[in-house]
Amino acid sequence: MACLVRLCLLLVLVSPALSELCNPADKRALLRLKKDLNNPYLLASWNPNTDCCDWYTVTCDSKTHRIVSLTIFDSTARSNFSAQIPPSIANLPYLQTLEFHKLPNLTGPLQPAIAKLTHLTFLRISWTNLSGSVPSFLAQLKNLTFLDLSFNNLSGTIPPSLSQLSNLNALHLDRNHLTGSIPESFGYFKSSPDLYLSHNNLSGHIPHSLNNLNLTSIDLSRNNLEGDASVLFGSNKTVQIVDLSRNHELAFNLSKVVFPSSLTSLDLNHNKVYGGLPQQLTELNLQYLNVSYNRLCGQIPVGGKLQSFDIYSYLHNKCLCGSPLPPCK
Ligand SMILES: *[C@@H]1O[C@H](CO)[C@@H](O)[C@H](O)[C@H]1NC(C)=O
Ligand SMILES: *[C@@H]1O[C@H](CO)[C@@H](O)[C@H](O)[C@H]1NC(C)=O
Ligand SMILES: *[C@@H]1O[C@H](CO)[C@@H](O)[C@H](O)[C@H]1NC(C)=O
Ligand SMILES: *[C@@H]1O[C@H](CO)[C@@H](O)[C@H](O)[C@H]1NC(C)=O
Ligand SMILES: *[C@@H]1O[C@H](CO)[C@@H](O)[C@H](O)[C@H]1NC(C)=O
Numbered sequence: 001m002a003c004l005v006r007l008c009l010l011l012v013l014v015s016p017a018l019s020e021l022c023n024p025a026d027k028r029a030l031l032r033l034k035k036d037l038n039n040p041y042l043l044a045s046w047n048p049n050t051d052c053c054d055w056y057t058v059t060c061d062s063k064t065h066r067i068v069s070l071t072i073f074d075s076t077a078r079s080n081f082s083a084q085i086p087p088s089i090a091n092l093p094y095l096q097t098l099e100f101h102k103l104p105n106l107t108g109p110l111q112p113a114i115a116k117l118t119h120l121t122f123l124r125i126s127w128t129n130l131s132g133s134v135p136s137f138l139a140q141l142k143n144l145t146f147l148d149l150s151f152n153n154l155s156g157t158i159p160p161s162l163s164q165l166s167n168l169n170a171l172h173l174d175r176n177h178l179t180g181s182i183p184e185s186f187g188y189f190k191s192s193p194d195l196y197l198s199h200n201n202l203s204g205h206i207p208h209s210l211n212n213l214n215l216t217s218i219d220l221s222r223n224n225l226e227g228d229a230s231v232l233f234g235s236n237k238t239v240q241i242v243d244l245s246r247n248h249e250l251a252f253n254l255s256k257v258v259f260p261s262s263l264t265s266l267d268l269n270h271n272k273v274y275g276g277l278p279q280q281l282t283e284l285n286l287q288y289l290n291v292s293y294n295r296l297c298g299q300i301p302v303g304g305k306l307q308s309f310d311i312y313s314y315l316h317n318k319c320l321c322g323s324p325l326p327p328c329k
């Protein structure tokens with residue numbers, strides 16, 4: 001018996017293929033991908049003589065042993081990874097998670113073949129130098145729950161079709177060079193994803209349709225949005241974090257706004273918001289408030305958390321007064 005075990009062990013050692021779990025088609029696809037990515041050092045563990053289920057950056061499904069996850073990232077952002085996403089990515093049809101992260105020399109457009117990866121639930125291509133537009137074919141990836149294309153070099157407008165992603169929980173398009181307006185269709189996302197669109201060059205009004213969304217977090221800061229943002233508020237909303245800072249041209253009467261009791265963080269700095277701070281703000285459990293650099297007037301209501309913020313939350317308005325600012329005259 002001992003001898004048999006030793007024999008088995010020997011067989012396994014001499015011929016790893018016997019115990020290999022990896023699907024041969026997936027192995028071929030990964031080796032092709034490695035070649036198409038110019039053999040980066042990050043993928044050095046992708047050795048054709050070993051089981052691809054053991055390779056770094058990939059995960060096999062525990063039952064089917066198909067490759068379900070590929071996450072290539074370099075926390076140092078210094079590896080010699082220099083490539084575009086190749087069409088051969090589509091040869092991994094069972095992928096549910098695909099991630100390219102912190103790869104400054106990953107360039108070129110978002111590869112159209114990604115549209116064939118219909119099992120994807122998680123797609124993150126961030127902190128790379130991906131350029132071109134946010135493609136509308138992403139709307140075909142119906143099972144996506146998470147889409148992150150932040151910190152890239154993307155330009156052009158946001159495709160309205162993205163709102164067809166009815167399972168999406170979060171959409172990150174922040175820190176690109178996107179232009180045009182926020183699509184009206186974004187009010188019709190079935191799943192009310194959290195929206196992160198900051199640090200772009202988006203312009204126009206915030207669509208009134210966003211009134212329909214029950215989102216938790218929205219960041220539209222550092223764009224060129226104008227007009228009314230009060231549709232994001234209202235007593236029946238569920239929003240907790242709202243950042244509209246540094247749009248410069250958002251202008252609405254804050255006195256008329258009713259805040260939801262869920263609100264914990266509100267940043268409106270550097271806009272043209274007018275009116276005064278509603279008394280109702282004292283009833284909220286605010287952890288962060290910044291209304292500096294607007295056109296607000298009148299007394300800061302006394303109570304709740306409002307006096308726990310320092311003057312920098314309130315400075316540079318038309319005529320705000322009262323603690324923590326100097327008393328009203
Ligand atoms: C990256 O480095 C590895 C190992 O040093 C080398 O085999 C590969 O050709 C390099 N790739 C590029 C694109 O420079
Ligand atoms: C990226 O490419 C540039 C120019 O080809 C090169 O100078 C730089 O070292 C590369 N950076 C990394 C992290 O590979
Ligand atoms: C994009 O490339 C530029 C220069 O080639 C580099 O400075 C920048 O850090 C890169 N962006 C990212 C997000 O890696
Ligand atoms: C999408 O998700 C649903 C529910 O989890 C699942 O039944 C379906 O097979 C998935 N579709 C694809 C293409 O993965
Ligand atoms: C960023 O995109 C612009 C065009 O939109 C292009 O000219 C530039 O080379 C891109 N930068 C990098 C580092 O890829």
Ligand SMILES: *[C@@H]1O[C@H](CO)[C@@H](O)[C@H](O)[C@H]1NC(C)=O
Pocket residue numbers: 179201203224
């Ligand atoms: C942003 O877009 C406006 C026009 O809407 C343009 O005037 C401005 O130069 C753009 N800014 C940047 C940083 O691209």
Ligand SMILES: *[C@@H]1O[C@H](CO)[C@@H](O)[C@H](O)[C@H]1NC(C)=O
Pocket residue numbers: 211212213214234236237
């Ligand atoms: C909140 O109430 C407004 C006005 O009554 C309504 O139009 C809107 O659809 C409601 N929003 C939600 C998220 O229920």
Ligand SMILES: *[C@@H]1O[C@H](CO)[C@@H](O)[C@H](O)[C@H]1NC(C)=O
Pocket residue numbers: 189190191192212213214
């Ligand atoms: C938002 O929540 C309200 C109340 O819970 C519900 O009636 C409405 O359908 C929800 N809307 C969306 C878009 O999920």
Ligand SMILES: *[C@@H]1O[C@H](CO)[C@@H](O)[C@H](O)[C@H]1NC(C)=O
Pocket residue numbers: 253254255256274275276
């Ligand atoms: C803002 O709204 C309040 C309450 O409706 C109103 O009294 C005030 O005159 C408005 N302020 C401006 C500048 O329109």
Ligand SMILES: *[C@@H]1O[C@H](CO)[C@@H](O)[C@H](O)[C@H]1NC(C)=O
Pocket residue numbers: 269270289290291292293310312313
């Ligand atoms: C509020 O915003 C202003 C302007 O950006 C900034 O100087 C200040 O530090 C911010 N206040 C807080 C409490 O973050």
